[in-house]
Amino acid sequence: MILVTQELRLALRANALAADQPGHDPAPVVKLFNPVGAGIWLATELDEDGDTLFGLADLGFGCPELGSFSLSEIISVRLPFGLAIERDLCFAGRFPLSVYAEAARRASHIIEFDEQLKAAAAELARR
Template structure:
């Protein structure tokens, strides 16, 4: 651990994060889909639903496959920071609301071996219920 304290001076910020994630916080490596801000917003939405509040939040993050037709618009994160809730589209024509394990998605690869990624340009334009209605009508998430 002491070696890590001195090594940080010679490494770029991104390398410092990954080094710390691997050696200090191994669970953090599974959170590569979410920024800290997104994670906090999703945890707050999850806590609100756990308290019994009726919520219809804007999606916080869009995940998608680069080489297949699957996509996820996620709004909430459980306290375990692994189970996320949102609109899930496996690319089969039947998008639905449900939960997904972020750690399980980390290991998924498309037909060409490509990972699932977060869309850095995603800007929600309506609450999750609007995306659900559109996706059920269209048979896929189109955003």
């Protein structure tokens, strides 16, 4: 499976090019995950190098973090049973990355439940 298609690359690059705009807080474009264990990455941007993604990463240690991660390193991960990291084909970012980050901070892991994301969005709006 191609983890980041050309279409997704274009969307990620567009977000990266808009990063200096006031209020820049795009929704995640792509979700990558470990199909046999912990590990979820929600990416919003792709650097010019074509390898460095920015977004929210949760490696299963109870402390999801915003930051950069390497697409080539994620692609190189080899899992049991001949599996590899996969892209969630059904994922559609419905909230800005800050909402996913706030919800993950509260839950200690990346979550996608609308109720929890809406509560995180409301909390951010009150700040």
